[in-house]
Every structure is written in structure tokens, then in C-alpha cells.
Amino acid sequence: MKIILGNSHPQSLFAQRIEALSRQKLFACYQCGKCSSGCPMAESMDLLPNRVIREAQLNNGPVIMSCRAVWFCSSCFACAVRCPKGIDIARIMEAVRTLQMLDGKPITEQPFCEDTGTLPQIALISHFRKFNM
Amino acid sequence: MTRLGVFICHCGKNIARTVNIEALREKAATLPHVVLAKDYLYLCSKPGQTMIADDIREHRLDKVLIAACSPRLHGKTFAQTAQRAGLNPYLLDMANIREHCSWVHIDGAEGTEKAFSIIKGGLGRLLYAEPLEPFQSPVTKRVLVIGGGVAGIQATLDIANSGYEVYLVEKSPSLGGHMAQLGETFPTLDCSSCILTPKMVEVSQNEHVHLLSYSEVTRIEGNIGQFQVTVRLRPRYVDETLCTGCGDCVPTCPVVVSNEFDQGLGARKAVYLPFPQAVPAVYTIDWDACLNTDKLIICENCYKDCEAKAINFLMEPQEKMVEVGAVVLATGYELMPVARIGEYGGDEYEDVIDGLQFERMLSASGPTGGVVRRPSDGRIPQNVVFVQCAGSRDPEHGIPYCSKVCCMYTAKHALLYKHAVPDGQVYVFYIDIRAAGKGHEEFVQKVMSEERILYLRGKVSKIFKSGAKLVVWGADTLSGRQVEIEADLVVLAMAVIPSSGSQKLARTLHIASDLSGFFSEAHPKLRPLESNTDGIFLAGAAQFAKDITDTVSQATGAAGKALSLLANDFIKLEPTISEVEEGICRGCGLCVSICPFGAVKMLPSTRTGAMVAGINPILCKGCGLCTAGCLSGAVTLKGSSFKQIFAQLEEMV
Numbered sequence: 001m002k003i004i005l006g007n008s009h010p011q012s013l014f015a016q017r018i019e020a021l022s023r024q025k026l027f028a029c030y031q032c033g034k035c036s037s038g039c040p041m042a043e044s045m046d047l048l049p050n051r052v053i054r055e056a057q058l059n060n061g062p063v064i065m066s067c068r069a070v071w072f073c074s075s076c077f078a079c080a081v082r083c084p085k086g087i088d089i090a091r092i093m094e095a096v097r098t099l100q101m102l103d104g105k106p107i108t109e110q111p112f113c114e115d116t117g118t119l120p121q122i123a124l125i126s127h128f129r130k131f132n133m
Numbered sequence: 134m135t136r137l138g139v140f141i142c143h144c145g146k147n148i149a150r151t152v153n154i155e156a157l158r159e160k161a162a163t164l165p166h167v168v169l170a171k172d173y174l175y176l177c178s179k180p181g182q183t184m185i186a187d188d189i190r191e192h193r194l195d196k197v198l199i200a201a202c203s204p205r206l207h208g209k210t211f212a213q214t215a216q217r218a219g220l221n222p223y224l225l226d227m228a229n230i231r232e233h234c235s236w237v238h239i240d241g242a243e244g245t246e247k248a249f250s251i252i253k254g255g256l257g258r259l260l261y262a263e264p265l266e267p268f269q270s271p272v273t274k275r276v277l278v279i280g281g282g283v284a285g286i287q288a289t290l291d292i293a294n295s296g297y298e299v300y301l302v303e304k305s306p307s308l309g310g311h312m313a314q315l316g317e318t319f320p321t322l323d324c325s326s327c328i329l330t331p332k333m334v335e336v337s338q339n340e341h342v343h344l345l346s347y348s349e350v351t352r353i354e355g356n357i358g359q360f361q362v363t364v365r366l367r368p369r370y371v372d373e374t375l376c377t378g379c380g381d382c383v384p385t386c387p388v389v390v391s392n393e394f395d396q397g398l399g400a401r402k403a404v405y406l407p408f409p410q411a412v413p414a415v416y417t418i419d420w421d422a423c424l425n426t427d428k429l430i431i432c433e434n435c436y437k438d439c440e441a442k443a444i445n446f447l448m449e450p451q452e453k454m455v456e457v458g459a460v461v462l463a464t465g466y467e468l469m470p471v472a473r474i475g476e477y478g479g480d481e482y483e484d485v486i487d488g489l490q491f492e493r494m495l496s497a498s499g500p501t502g503g504v505v506r507r508p509s510d511g512r513i514p515q516n517v518v519f520v521q522c523a524g525s526r527d528p529e530h531g532i533p534y535c536s537k538v539c540c541m542y543t544a545k546h547a548l549l550y551k552h553a554v555p556d557g558q559v560y561v562f563y564i565d566i567r568a569a570g571k572g573h574e575e576f577v578q579k580v581m582s583e584e585r586i587l588y589l590r591g592k593v594s595k596i597f598k599s600g601a602k603l604v605v606w607g608a609d610t611l612s613g614r615q616v617e618i619e620a621d622l623v624v625l626a627m628a629v630i631p632s633s634g635s636q637k638l639a640r641t642l643h644i645a646s647d648l649s650g651f652f653s654e655a656h657p658k659l660r661p662l663e664s665n666t667d668g669i670f671l672a673g674a675a676q677f678a679k680d681i682t683d684t685v686s687q688a689t690g691a692a693g694k695a696l697s698l699l700a701n702d703f704i705k706l707e708p709t710i711s712e713v714e715e716g717i718c719r720g721c722g723l724c725v726s727i728c729p730f731g732a733v734k735m736l737p738s739t740r741t742g743a744m745v746a747g748i749n750p751i752l753c754k755g756c757g758l759c760t761a762g763c764l765s766g767a768v769t770l771k772g773s774s775f776k777q778i779f780a781q782l783e784e785m786v
């Protein structure tokens with residue numbers, strides 16, 4: 001699918017919402033991929049963490065809203081600690097989760113559950129603890 | 134009656150956008166003593182300057198205020214204009230209504246009002262300005278070069294071959310710097326020491342060069358054209374004039390330590406020559422390693438074995454004073470220690486090494502004789518992973534910049550490894566390939582395609598040990614997948630950082646360095662070879678990471694700068710320096726301790742004989758600290774006298 005950018009495009013709407021929710025500088029990411037290299041959950045993810053950021057930079061709403069990777073993120077913060085640009089990727093993952101839920105689908109109907117039939121427990125528990133949701 | 138002229142510049146739209154020039158000119162014309170107020174689109178242009186000069190003559194102006202940009206930009210331009218019109222240049226001043234006003238204001242009314250008060254202040258100050266004459270100072274026709282890497286060597290040779298004397302001060306026992314450690318050099322694969330050692334020998338044989346190795350500059354005083362330098366010569370416990378370089382002292386030395394020239398991969402004795410082609414070809418005793426101390430002689434093996442009787446355990450540090458007219462600073466770089474990246478395990482795993490260590494492994498004269506062997510067990514590694522940008526481009530961990538040479542030398546390493554171990558596998562992790570030099574991109578592309586090297590676009594996050602192997606966790610962002618490699622050897626392209634001690638040296642020389650510690654140039658675009666202190670020039674990796682080609686070009690440029698200074702018998706120094714009024718000075722000596730340049734001394738007054746402060750005009754940089762510090766108000770900074778400054782303030786507020 002071709003990405004159409006330019007004036008007619010709702011400029012960076014997604015990117016803006018993710019930035020607002022995560023309070024992270026999305027465009028500081030220079031796509032080095034260090035977050036993805038060390039992510040313990042990457043094998044289960046449909047998009048690597050750096051790709052989630054890339055799609056957000058590209059303002060690619062459909063991909064972001066249907067991405068499952070964020071539900072596998074365990075908020076271990078390995079990425080945030082190592083990111084050379086000081087981006088807290090785990091917060092961006094959380095922002096995407098929030099956006100997906102705000103979109104109307106309850107957690108149990110998230111694409112993740114359709115796949116496995118269970119809740120992503122590790123993820124949920126650590127989210128509750130670390131982000132005080 | 135003073136006849137003042139005010140010239141207001143539009144600077145295109147730079148000033149005119151926020152300042153109402155017409156209104157400003159009209160108001161300025163009404164100020165006391167102003168006989169002429171004019172505005173112009175670009176005062177710095179040729180017609181603009183001609184207009185000013187003509188007006189000075191025609192209207193018999195005796196003081197002129199230019200309301201325009203910062204004097205840092207065009208102070209000299211307008212001073213010359215004044216001179217051409219027969220006006221003492223110190224009777225022309227600038228009022229900065231651009232950087233200090235139009236650029237920082239949006240509102241036109243506010244901007245215009247502020248511009249007016251800046252002009253008023255400038256005129257107030259100008260009223261008390263006095264004509265000053267620059268004074269001449271002789272130029273000592275000798276140069277000091279600090280650092281004996283390829284930068285220092287090149288600068289030394291260029292200057293010495295022009296017939297001037299050079300003092301070359303090198304911290305380590307030998308010339309050569311990092312280039313002496315390299316095997317082959319990108320992009321041409323010239324043998325590094327084959328092209329460097331002839332130059333080192335040339336330095337040692339040039340009659341105009343005084344090579345002070347194993348030495349450091351501890352103090353520098355003076356000014357452009359006249360620097361007094363103190364050099365501390367460390368004792369090498371071997372008499373340079375007697376040592377024949379035979380090496381008979383080495384075999385019986387009982388102490389074995391790691392060899393810094395081999396980046397810790399090999400060993401040497403306490404008495405050593407860093408490498409066979411070292412210049413000077415003189416042995417050195419590493420006193421920290423030697424069994425003897427200043428108080429106690431325990432071992433005399435080398436002493437007994439030296440036929441030339443060159444060993445002297447009682448040698449002491451010496452100080453040498455040299456006088457030079459210019460300084461070239463070429464203290465080079467270091468690599469960031471691998472231990473600083475914890476997740477790469479560099480301090481724990483022997484087989485995680487840096488680029489310079491790999492250079493030593495590749496070098497025929499290196500600790501492995503040019504065979505690539507991993508440090509832990511001496512085996513030839515079959516899987517080698519290179520990690521680029523290790524430490525560089527990582528502002529979170531302190532190094533925001535790109536180290537510029539590692540993309541290139543990693544490609545070179547990959548190539549040389551493949552030549553050495555044709556059935557071995559090489560993987561290179563990179564973020565971007567930066568190969569912008571002449572022949573550089575071609576080199577990298579050739580290595581990739583002809584050696585069939587897999588470049589993986591992603592930054593490694595972790596390296597850990599699993600049995601005898603190292604596991605590297607990386608990613609390939611192009612395919613969107615994680616990558617795991619079991620490696621025998623990992624080479625980290627560590628960030629290039631300024632050599633240790635360069636901060637201290639910057640303080641000794643009173644020059645500035647940037648946030649990363651590299652010496653700052655006077656202007657990043659237009660004066661890249663000069664430090665911000667006149668007469669001190671910069672060359673090589675001490676200014677910023679760069680390859681040999683750029684280093685040599687810069688060194689030749691810095692030498693040229695020094696030579697053009699030496700071409701003068703005298704240089705003109707700014708008269709805007711401080712002066713003590715003997716009658717007011719009460720001799721307390723406070724200013725002596727305040728002056729950062731050592732320019733103030735207490736001397737008996739020629740009239741009364743009482744001790745009063747005297748300022749050496751060559752040393753004084755006109756910073757004004759003593760002026761502000763003197764409790765009696767006895768010191769005046771010429772061109773910025775108290776009268777001038779108070780008048781300026783009074784008019785402005």
C-alpha cells in the first residue's frame with residue numbers, strides 16, 4: 001500500500017495523539033533499531049518496536065490501530081533504557097494500546113485475543129503496576 | 134564642539150523588518166552633537182562604506198556611530214573605513230541594533246524604541262572615546278607543535294622545511310600517534326607505517342626541529358608572536374644521547390606489563406621501545422613498572438647489560454623554557470573505553486574488542502604477527518561481528534556526534550579479515566553508512582559486493598557470553614526482524630573522543646573547547662584552523678574526529694597559518710588593554726591575583742619608588758577583570774573606560 005503524504009493528508013494526527021499520550025518525542029527516533037534488538041517479546045510481535053514508531057511517524061492509522069505488537073509488550077523498559085535518543089518506547093506502546101481501546105474495542109476483543117483466546121496477562125499486570133492505570 | 138555622525142543600517146530586511154528606520158533616523162538626528170544622521174540598505178557594502186568615508190570628510194565628523202550588526206562581524210570593516218577617511222578607528226563605534234534588537238523583537242514599536250536607546254547609549258559612550266594607536270610587538274620566529282601524531286609531524290615538517298625552527302613536544306616516548314598503530318589505511322590500503330615512518334625519520338633528521346619526546350607543556354605565557362613556554366621533560370632513565378637503540382637492556386628485565394602500543398593485547402618489558410620504528414630510537418624505562426623506586430634500587434639488570442652505559446636510575450624531570458611566536462595544537466584523539474557500554478560487555482569479555490585492537494591484530498608487526506587470533510584462547514575466529522556507532526550518535530549516553538572514521542575503517546576491517554580468513558563470516562551492524570570522502574563510497578560498496586559481506590541495518594542491543602561463544606542480539610530493521618548471531622569475536626567501532634589531558638591543556642593554553650572536549654575553532658566556517666586565542670592553531674583529530682587525509686590537509690593549513698604569521702617581523706596588537714594610573718594605585722596587589730593571564734606585576738614606581746601595579750601590554754588581553762576588581766579604581770581599560778561605560782548606561786536607562 002502506497003503511503004500518501006502531503007497537504008490533503010491529516011498531518012500527523014496520529015503522531016500527535018501518540019506524542020500527547022506518551023509525552024515522548026516521536027520524531028527524535030532515528031530508527032536505529034536498538035529497541036527492537038533487545039526486546040524480549042519481539043518474537044511474538046507483528047511489528048518490531050522500532051516499526052511501531054516508524055508507522056506512527058508515518059501517521060499510518062490503520063496499521064497502528066490494528067497492530068498486535070503493543071499487546072505483547074511487557075513494559076520491561078529494556079528499550080527505554082537503551083534508546084540512544086532517550087525515547088521511552090514502552091510509553092509509546094502504552095499510548096497505542098490506549099488509542100486502540102479508545103477506538104471502542106474492549107480488551108477482550110482486541111486482535112490479540114482473537115488470536116490466542118486469552119488475555120495477555122504479563123502485559124496487563126505489568127501495565128497496571130507500572131503505569132497505575 | 135564634537136561633531137557626531139550616526140549611520141543606521143537596514144541590513145536588507147534584517148533590521149528594517151522590526152525597526153522603523155525612518156523614525157529612528159529622525160530621532161537620532163535630534164540628539165546632542167549629532168550633525169549628520171543617515172540610513173542605508175547595506176552599510177557594509179562598498180557603496181555604503183564609500184558613503185560613510187565621504188561623509189566623514191565632507192561633514193568634518195570627528196566621531197562616528199554605526200548602528201548595525203555586531204562589531205564581531207563588521208567591527209574591522211568599519212574601522213578600516215574610518216581609517217581610509219583619516220579618522221582614528223577608535224573614534225568609530227558600533228551600536229548593535231541587529232543581534233541585540235531586531236532579531237530578538239517581533240513588535241515594531243518596541244524594537245524601534247530599543248534601537249533608539251541603544252543608539253543613545255552608543256553616542257554617550259562615544260563622547261568620551263579617545264583616539265588610540267595600535268602598538269607593535271616583535272615576532273619570535275619559532276613554532277611550538279604539541280602532539281607528534283601525523284598532524285603534528287606534518288605541521289612540523291612544513292614549518293621546518295620553510296627554514297624556521299620548530300619545537301615538537303610529544304607526550305609519549307615516540308612520534309607516530311595512532312597512525313603508527315594502524316595496519317593498512319582506507320581507502321587505498323596503503324601500509325600505514327610504510328608511509329608514516331619516512332616522515333618520522335625526516336623529523337628526527339631535520340636540523341630545524343627540536344624533538345622533545347616523553348614531554349608535556351605545563352605552562353604558557355605571552356601573546357601572539359611571543360609565547361614563553363615551559364616544557365616538562367619526564368625522565369626516561371635512559372640517556373638519549375648515549376642510547377644506541379641496540380635493545381640489549383630488554384632480555385634480562387624481569388618485569389612484564391601489557392603493551393599500550395598493542396592496545397593491551399601484547400606484552401612488553403619495563404624497559405622498552407614502543408615499536409621497532411620508534412622515533413627517537415631510544416629506550417625508555419617505565420618507572421611505574423620498574424622494580425626500582427626513587428629511594429631504592431633493587432634491580433640493575435638493564436644497567437649491567439647496557440654497553441653504552443646509557444641507563445641512569447637517578448635521572449630527574451627537567452624543565453625547559455622555549456620562546457616561540459606561534460603554536461600548533463595537534464594532540465589527537467582516543468577511543469571511548471569499551472567498558473562504558475555495559476550492555477556490550479566490553480570490560481568483561483576478552484573477545485569484545487575495539488577497532489584499534491583489531492588494527493593491532495591485523496598488523497604484521499602486531500602481537501599476533503598479523504594473524505587474526507582472538508584474545509581469550511588464541512583461536513582464529515570464524516564468525517566476526519562488527520558493531521558500528523558503538524558509543525557514537527548516542528546523546529543519551531554522552532556522545533551526540535558521528536565519529537566520522539568508523540564506517541570506513543569497519544569496511545576496511547571486514548575486507549582485511551576476509552583476506553586473512555577467507556572462509557570466515559563477517560557481519561556488520563550499522564545505522565547509516567557515512568562514506569562521503571573521495572573514493573570512500575566506492576570502497577565500501579566494493580567491500581560489500583566483492584567480499585559478499587552481510588550488512589545488517591540495526592543497532593546491537595546486547596552482547597553476552599554463552600559457553601565459548603558470544604551471543605549478539607541485533608535487529609535488521611530493513612526486514613523488520615530480530616537477529617541473533619553466535620560470534621567468536623566482536624569488534625566495537627568505539628566513539629572517537631579527545632585525547633585525555635586535552636581539557637587540562639586547553640586551560641593551560643587559555644583556549645576554548647566544545648561540549649565534547651574537542652578544541653574550538655575561532656569560527657566554524659571561516660577560521661577552522663585557528664583557536665580563539667590568536668597565534669594558536671589547530672590540526673588533526675584534536676579539533677574533531679577525522680581521517681588521515683583530512684588530518685594532513687588541516688596540519689598543512691595550520692602550518693601555513695603559522696608561517697604567514699612568522700613572515701612578519703612585527704605584529705600590530707590592539708591598544709584596547711588595561712593601564713594602571715600610578716598616582717591612584719595603592720599597591721595592594723589584588724589585580725595581580727585577579728589577572729588570568731599573568732599580565733600584572735608589582736613594580737617600584739619610576740616616580741615615587743613605591744610598589745605599584747604594572748601591566749605588561751603584550752600579555753594583557755584586555756579582558757577588564759582587573760579594572761572591575763581594583764578597589765581604588767586605578768585601572769582603566771582603554772576603549773571601555775569607566776567614563777564611557779557610565780555614560781552609555783546613563784543614556785540607555
Ligand SMILES: Cc1cc2nc3c(=O)[nH]c(=O)nc-3n(C[C@H](O)[C@H](O)[C@H](O)COP(=O)(O)OP(=O)(O)OC[C@H]3O[C@@H](n4cnc5c(N)ncnc54)[C@H](O)[C@@H]3O)c2cc1C
Nearest residue numbers: 280282283284304310311318319465466488673674680681
Ligand atoms: C581503528 C581506527 C582505524 C583507522 N583507520 C584509518 C585509515 O585506515 N585511514 C585513515 O585515513 N584514517 C584512519 N583512522 C583515523 C586516524 O587514526 C586519524 O586520522 C589520525 O591518527 C589522526 O592523527 P592526529 O595526529 O590528529 O592524532 P593522533 O594520531 O591521536 O596523534 C596525537 C599525538 O599527540 C600526542 N599527545 C596527546 N596529548 C598530548 C599532550 N598533552 N602533549 C603532547 N603530546 C600529546 C599523542 O601521544 C599522539 O602521539 C583510523 C582510526 C581508528 C580509531
Ligand code: SF4
Nearest residue numbers: 029031032033035083
Ligand atoms: S532505540 Fe530509540 S532511536 Fe532507536 S529505533 Fe528505538 S526508539 Fe528509535
Ligand code: SF4
Nearest residue numbers: 039073074076077079
Ligand atoms: S518495554 Fe515493551 S517494547 Fe520495550 S523492550 Fe520491553 S517488551 Fe519490548
Ligand code: SF4
Nearest residue numbers: 522525535536539540
Ligand atoms: S562514522 Fe559511521 S560508524 Fe562511525 S559514528 Fe558515524 S555513522 Fe556511526
